[in-house]
Amino acid sequence: MDTVRRGIERVESRTHLGPDEKVDDKYMLFGPERPELTDPFLVLGEDWFSSPGYDWHPHRGLETVTLVLDGVLEHGDSLGNGGALAAGDVQWMTAGQGIIHRELAFRDERAHTLQLWVNLPGDSKLTGTRYQDLLAARRPVIERDGARIDLIAGEADGVAGPAINQWPVSGAIITLEPRRRFEHRLPGRDRAFLYVLQGRVTIAGRTVEAGQIAWSDPAPAVPISSITLETTDGETQSVVMVYSGEPIREPVAIGGPFVMNTQAEIAQAFRDFHGGKFGDLPRQARLQYR
Secondary structure, X not given: OOOXXXXXXXXXXXXXXXXXXXXXEEEEEEOOOOHHHHOOEEEEEEEEEOOOOEEEEEEEOEEEEEEEEEEEEEEEEOOOOEEEEEOOOEEEEEOOOOEEEEEEEHHHOOEEEEEEEXXXXXXXXXXXXXXXXXXXXXXXXXXXXOEEEEEEEOEEOOEEOOOOOOOOEEEEEEEXXXXXXXXXXXXXXXXXXXXXXXXXXXXXXXXXXXXXXXXXXXXXXXXXXXXXXXXXXXXXXXXXXXXXXXXXXXXXXXXXXXXXXXXXXXXXXXXXXXXXXXOOXXXXXXXXXX
């Protein structure tokens, strides 16, 4: 099947927010100020933390996708899930009707993470909660000439990623050797972003450096589209995180950790949380270690 090549609408640099009471350092790749430009994605933040990290807090109406870049992330939630994720591992959590969870640095040492907020449509915001560990060692990897596609969600070359999505989203980490050209296929209906984790990549003719994010709007007239990634001379690999999803095109209301369609629904989420409808605040002990 012939594909249509995508373009890039804009390239943006991350914003340095610095340390706060929870983290040692923080960058914001994009926020929810103009959700119509990033739909169905709402937030992408990059954090470095040791102590205290993000202790127990609630979510409703969205999915959070957390990639561990370095260190070890300790997690737990009100469903009883708990464990530790190492570099390369991904946590995919469907908050749905309501969940309480925490994200800490194992042993209070260090964790470096990227967290993406994926919106949910109104008829799915109160869906059941779900937690998935998508370990790097168990995810499918597609090897091409000078390219490695680590598949998290969606499909590539007839291979399906392990993530179970409440809203259809594709996600992959692409590693490119120097002097390579690679065509990454995406559903035409999807909006896509490409965040360069390492190196420098020319994406659809635009140069994108590490710490920058490129956006590509939907091409809804075609079922399949592709976007061109190229690397130049050098001795190091380039790494790009790519996510795409069909825009939901519904009103967005955000109140702290809750994402709904109206402010009245946000107010109800706070009432439900404080009224105990998310369950009791977990009392799980920290993970044991020697």
